[in-house]
Amino acid sequence: MRALTISAHGGLDRLEVRDDLPMPELRTPTDVRVRVRAAALNHLDLFVLAGIPGVTITPPWVMGADAAGVVDAVGSAVGDGVRVGDAVIVNPGLSDRTCEYCLAGEQPLCPRYRLLGEHAPGTLAEYVVVPAANVRAIPSGVPATAAAAFPLVTLTAWRMVVTRARVEPHDTVLIWGIGGGVALQALQICKRIGAQAWVISGSDEKLERARALGADVLINHRTTDVAKFVRERTGKRGVNVVVDSVGEATWARSLGALGRAGRLVTCGGTSGPMVQTDVRRLFWNQWSIMGSTMGNDAEFDAITAELHAGRLLPPVDSVHALADGRAAFERLASGEQFGKVVVAVE
Numbered sequence: 001m002r003a004l005t006i007s008a009h010g011g012l013d014r015l016e017v018r019d020d021l022p023m024p025e026l027r028t029p030t031d032v033r034v035r036v037r038a039a040a041l042n043h044l045d046l047f048v049l050a051g052i053p054g055v056t057i058t059p060p061w062v063m064g065a066d067a068a069g070v071v072d073a074v075g076s077a078v079g080d081g082v083r084v085g086d087a088v089i090v091n092p093g094l095s096d097r098t099c100e101y102c103l104a105g106e107q108p109l110c111p112r113y114r115l116l117g118e119h120a121p122g123t124l125a126e127y128v129v130v131p132a133a134n135v136r137a138i139p140s141g142v143p144a145t146a147a148a149a150f151p152l153v154t155l156t157a158w159r160m161v162v163t164r165a166r167v168e169p170h171d172t173v174l175i176w177g178i179g180g181g182v183a184l185q186a187l188q189i190c191k192r193i194g195a196q197a198w199v200i201s202g203s204d205e206k207l208e209r210a211r212a213l214g215a216d217v218l219i220n221h222r223t224t225d226v227a228k229f230v231r232e233r234t235g236k237r238g239v240n241v242v243v244d245s246v247g248e249a250t251w252a253r254s255l256g257a258l259g260r261a262g263r264l265v266t267c268g269g270t271s272g273p274m275v276q277t278d279v280r281r282l283f284w285n286q287w288s289i290m291g292s293t294m295g296n297d298a299e300f301d302a303i304t305a306e307l308h309a310g311r312l313l314p315p316v317d318s319v320h321a322l323a324d325g326r327a328a329f330e331r332l333a334s335g336e337q338f339g340k341v342v343v344a345v346e
Helices: 042-050 144-149 149-166 181-193 203-210 227-235 252-255 280-283 297-308 322-334
Strands: 003-006 015-018 029-042 068-074 085-091 129-133 135-137 173-174 196-201 217-220 239-244 259-266 288-291 316-321 342-343
Touching: 003 322, 015 029, 029 144, 042 322, 085 144, 135 297, 144 316, 144 342, 149 181, 149 239, 149 259, 149 297, 173 181, 181 196, 181 239, 196 203, 203 217, 203 288, 217 227, 227 252, 239 252, 252 259, 316 322, 322 342
Parallel strands: 173 196, 173 239, 196 217, 239 259, 259 288, 316 342
Antiparallel strands: 003 015, 029 068, 029 129, 029 342, 068 085, 085 135
16 A cells, blocks of 8 residues: 655655555444545644644654544444445544543544644555444535545544634624635635634735635734734724634634624644733633634534535645655645645545
């Protein structure tokens, strides 16, 4: 089997396409094997490449979390919901489905929660084996490259916007890092709800492309004092919700833009993990600061329904062949992408 792998942490030079990996076999009666047609990159892949504290890989380690493909084998206990030949998307989040959180329908809170490509062999390969509960059938007409770009960022953004922040049509939502996958999906979900979406980037080109997706207000953080701008445009009221996946570099400005009883929801810290918060402002303004990771089965069903309806398809920045996987990583690492960087596997 061919796959994009690493055998040690480090830079882009550690990436290696290999064609001598064994075909993954079904491990349990509830597993399925997917013939991967396309896989998409996430910032998680850059973190795995560099090395994540506490996470150990077994060389040769297959990279990648997102995938779309066709089911080519099913376990004996897999029901009729998944059949050989189905076009599917893959949920990268793996849980044991026996803990109290899983039984309550909150799989991403499982103490043994894992992600493909980080804690389990990933999707940048010709085949991947996952539990049947982690795949959903999709229309065969959805391009594999768009389908592969869909699961992780859409599931993450859906939980952030719909479940955690509970965005409503009257809300104004400030979204950092437009051009990144989660931010773009948060934008599309906010517009689907009917909320106002204010987007932030350091690139005027990305901001204009976000306008075409429905962004209401464009803010270039390199030329604009974000918090001051928001306060002026809202009559000092601030926004209802901030979606921040950047962390250290943006935290103070996020809170500076957040109105009374505002909700800040975060799913990451691409600029660094350590932030400072003035607790006096926190309690006086009665803010809610929320973390969010991936999504549960019900949320995966919800985004799959959107995909079936032809909605929330993520922009695809570029498509690279598996043999040219390093170029895909270079594109993601550059920060210049608008949308998802995808690897065509077949």
